[in-house]
Amino acid sequence: MNKRTREYLRGRFGDYYRRSGIDGPPAANEREWGHIPFTLGAGTTMVRHQSWIDIAGGGSLSDFLAREQPRHVYFSAGRYRDPGAGRMSEKGWRAADLVFDLDADHLPSVDPDATSYADMLAACKDALCDLLDFLEDDFGFAAHDTEIVFSGGRGYHVHIRTDGVLDLGRDQRDEIVEYVRGPDIEFEDVVRTESVEGIGLKNPTQKRTLPTDGGWSARVHRQLMTLVDEVRDLSEDEALDRLRQFPGVGEGKASAIRRAALDNHDELAAGNIDVHPAVVSLAKQLFERVLETDAAPIDEPVTTDINRLIRLPRSIHGGTGLVVTPIDRDDLADFDPLVDAVPEQFRGHEVAIEVTDPGSGEFGGEAFTIQEGESHVEEALGVFLMARGRAEKVAE
Amino acid sequence: MQRIHTRYPFLSAAREAVEAADVDLASVVREGGAPVERGVERVERALVDGTVAANRSWSARAELLSYPVARVLVSLVDVSGAVEKYARAEATLAYERFTDDFDEETQLKSTDDGTLSLDALLSDFDAGGDVRPTGDGTFAVRVGTYLELAAPLSGTRWRLATRVLADGDVTVSRRELYELLREAVRVRVADGLPLSVPDPIAGALDAEVANLHDTLAPVEQTDGVDRFEPSAFPPCVQTLVARARDGKTSATGRFALLTFLASTGAEFERVATLLDDASADLREQYERLAGDDAQFAPPSCETMQANGDCYNPDELCETINHPLAYYEQRLELVEGE
Numbered sequence: 039m040n041k042r043t044r045e046y047l048r049g050r051f052g053d054y055y056r057r058s059g060i061d062g063p064p065a066a067n068e069r070e071w072g073h074i075p076f077t078l079g080a081g082t083t084m085v086r087h088q089s090w091i092d093i094a095g096g097g098s099l100s101d102f103l104a105r106e107q108p109r110h111v112y113f114s115a116g117r118y119r120d121p122g123a124g125r126m127s128e129k130g131w132r133a134a135d136l137v138f139d140l141d142a143d144h145l146p147s148v149d150p151d152a153t154s155y156a157d158m159l160a161a162c163k164d165a166l167c168d169l170l171d172f173l174e175d176d177f178g179f180a181a182h183d184t185e186i187v188f189s190g191g192r193g194y195h196v197h198i199r200t201d202g203v204l205d206l207g208r209d210q211r212d213e214i215v216e217y218v219r220g221p222d223i224e225f226e227d228v229v230r231t232e233s234v235e236g237i238g239l240k241n242p243t244q245k246r247t248l249p250t251d252g253g254w255s256a257r258v259h260r261q262l263m264t265l266v267d268e269v270r271d272l273s274e275d276e277a278l279d280r281l282r283q284f285p286g287v288g289e290g291k292a293s294a295i296r297r298a299a300l301d302n303h304d305e306l307a308a309g310n311i312d313v314h315p316a317v318v319s320l321a322k323q324l325f326e327r328v329l330e331t332d333a334a335p336i337d338e339p340v341t342t343d344i345n346r347l348i349r350l351p352r353s354i355h356g357g358t359g360l361v362v363t364p365i366d367r368d369d370l371a372d373f374d375p376l377v378d379a380v381p382e383q384f385r386g387h388e389v390a391i392e393v394t395d396p397g398s399g400e401f402g403g404e405a406f407t408i409q410e411g412e413s414h415v416e417e418a419l420g421v422f423l424m425a426r427g428r429a430e431k432v433a434e
Numbered sequence: 435m436q437r438i439h440t441r442y443p444f445l446s447a448a449r450e451a452v453e454a455a456d457v458d459l460a461s462v463v464r465e466g467g468a469p470v471e472r473g474v475e476r477v478e479r480a481l482v483d484g485t486v487a488a489n490r491s492w493s494a495r496a497e498l499l500s501y502p503v504a505r506v507l508v509s510l511v512d513v514s515g516a517v518e519k520y521a522r523a524e525a526t527l528a529y530e531r532f533t534d535d536f537d538e539e540t541q542l543k544s545t546d547d548g549t550l551s552l553d554a555l556l557s558d559f560d561a562g563g564d565v566r567p568t569g570d571g572t573f574a575v576r577v578g579t580y581l582e583l584a585a586p587l588s589g590t591r592w593r594l595a596t597r598v599l600a601d602g603d604v605t606v607s608r609r610e611l612y613e614l615l616r617e618a619v620r621v622r623v624a625d626g627l628p629l630s631v632p633d634p635i636a637g638a639l640d641a642e643v644a645n646l647h648d649t650l651a652p653v654e655q656t657d658g659v660d661r662f663e664p665s666a667f668p669p670c671v672q673t674l675v676a677r678a679r680d681g682k683t684s685a686t687g688r689f690a691l692l693t694f695l696a697s698t699g700a701e702f703e704r705v706a707t708l709l710d711d712a713s714a715d716l717r718e719q720y721e722r723l724a725g726d727d728a729q730f731a732p733p734s735c736e737t738m739q740a741n742g743d744c745y746n747p748d749e750l751c752e753t754i755n756h757p758l759a760y761y762e763q764r765l766e767l768v769e770g771e
Binding site for chain 2 (some may be wrong): 050175176177178179202203205206207209210213214216217219223227230249251252253254255256303
């Protein structure tokens with residue numbers, strides 16, 4: 039990025055902030071603030087350990103941002119007695135928001151070199167929905183306690199600030215991470231095993247139950263019951279074919295599972311999988327599968343780091359020119375980052391750029407193809423390409 | 435001074451009672467007598483027997499004040515793992531007491547002031563509103579509170595990922611809830627320990643600390659045993675092994691046996707094979723006693739005799755005063771052969 043481009047972007051970011059009215063997160067004065075300025079050269083140096091007084095003391099947060107015109111802006115998930123202290127140990131940690139980060143770079147389904155930016159963002163939104171499933175159904179966080187934010191880059195953040203989470207330490211947050219990421223646990227760990235000393239039984243037997251009222255076991259149970267109901271509705275031949283699609287399930291096991299589905303529906307619905315050994319091994323396979331399909335591949339260190347700096351919602355991401363956009367839960371399904379996170383000020387007029395890295399992509403709801411050399415594009419696209427290092431500003 | 439405070443001296447209410455009585459720890463220590471004696475007993479029994487239960491009856495005042503005295507003593511006595519063992523022993527006794535109290539509570543709803551209710555204990559740990567009965571014998575614990583209470587517990591079954599979690603509540607059995615509370619007590623007792631003890635108080639306890647060292651010495655000397663050779667076990671332990679296999683050990687016998695086995699550094703699997711018992715209960719008990727760096731010391735011969743756990747002493751027994759010393763000597767003999 040050359041000097042002209044840098045100064046241009048810096049000025050335009052400043053124009054955005056002048057009219058932004060950003061007021062910052064709750065407890066803004068207990069947080070550490072940091073930003074990365076548009077500086078010369080490739081080196082990016084973060085100005086950190088700033089207090090709310092450093093930031094907003096001269097007026098307001100928007101005034102500060104309009105004056106400094108930073109490339110990136112952050113605040114800490116942590117809250118401190120003395121957030122401006124130069125060392126973490128001197129800040130006096132009090133609490134921290136619970137933060138989740140989904141980044142396309144970390145998704146198993148995404149190859150960062152081969153997947154388009156738009157496709158990465160779509161994959162990330164799917165993962166976000168998996169995460170919200172956990173947060174809402176399992177952890178019971180209400181939609182109004184869950185702030186969902188497009189990161190402006192390649193992913194999404196979720197901020198939670200309810201009383202029960204603020205005090206949690208690293209290890210406890212790690213437990214939450216493990217739960218959400220698809221835990222490193224065995225099938226036997228989620229099954230409840232009871233000894234049954236039945237009348238007339240020489241040896242006590244074990245009864246294995248999948249708890250149906252929550253946790254990973256309930257997820258497995260839901261899959262099992264979906265399959266059971268499917269099998270009940272199929273003809274015998276179809277049902278056996280369906281069941282034999284599972285590895286290790288042959289004629290005999292398929293037949294036993296179908297019989298259990300027909301005859302022991304109530305027991306199965308109650309989580310009693312010990313109606314037949316074949317059902318137990320099927321449930322085990324479903325468990326492995328559910329771990330893969332339901333897990334939300336969040337970026338672990340972001341959640342466990344109780345001092346993490348997070349991008350400020352409604353600031354501009356200096357690497358894309360897109361707005362770090364809070365999203366209403368109800369609007370999430372329709373949210374398209376490459377349309378809804380484009381700053382309105384940069385739309386409706388053109389700018390001249392020199393394209394250094396040509397190619398095609400999607401932006402603003404349309405496909406674009408840019409050739410190497412000078413080109414006139416809508417300013418929003420121009421900013422996007424310049425911020426991503428694919429174009430430089432041309433003198434007007 | 436209420437009886438409940440003497441039975442549960444770590445409760446906030448008990449601390450307030452001590453404060454309200456306007457008792458100065460320095461003068462309690464200087465005057466000596468029952469509170470200090472009982473404080474010594476607390477620490478000694480914690481480190482030797484794994485419990486802080488009293489061997490004789492003490493006045494309510496001695497019981498209540500002995501707790502802060504014991505916290506000072508355990509801070510002064512320079513024995514590795516002393517704080518952890520002491521905290522665990524206080525928690526174990528509290529656990530025994532509150533489980534009794536809660537059962538009594540469900541049966542009688544007695545208003546006896548010595549009885550602690552589950553509600554009262556939960557509120558003392560700021561968890562009052564976060565735990566509620568589900569109606570089918572289990573409890574729903576708010577997930578944040580669960581994570582805090584379960585933090586010190588190891589074992590897969592405590593990991594959140596293995597639990598039933600729905601709508602922000604973790605389901606736990608009654609027994610699990612009690613275990614969570616036992617850990618909460620342990621953490622609270624250990625909190626702040628070792629204290630930095632002002633010189634006048636430390637000086638007044640010189641004799642007691644020296645005595646504790648003498649008592650604990652035989653236990654400390656046996657740190658070097660780390661082999662597992664059941665044929666070299668002393669007769670008492672051999673007998674306890676046989677009784678355990680038949681399911682006939684007393685509480686003190688079981689403690690002596692498991693702490694002895696833990697001292698050999700044996701993995702649980704070997705212990706399970708030896709005792710023919712691979713139950714989760716035994717594993718948990720063993721791992722708790724074995725600790726990581728806060729292993730409980732097995733009782734001395736004197737304690738074993740007092741508890742009726744000394745069986746068939748042989749000639750070697752007459753030359754030693756601790757079962758581990760016996761084991762050490764026998765191991766040397768075996769090596770010499």
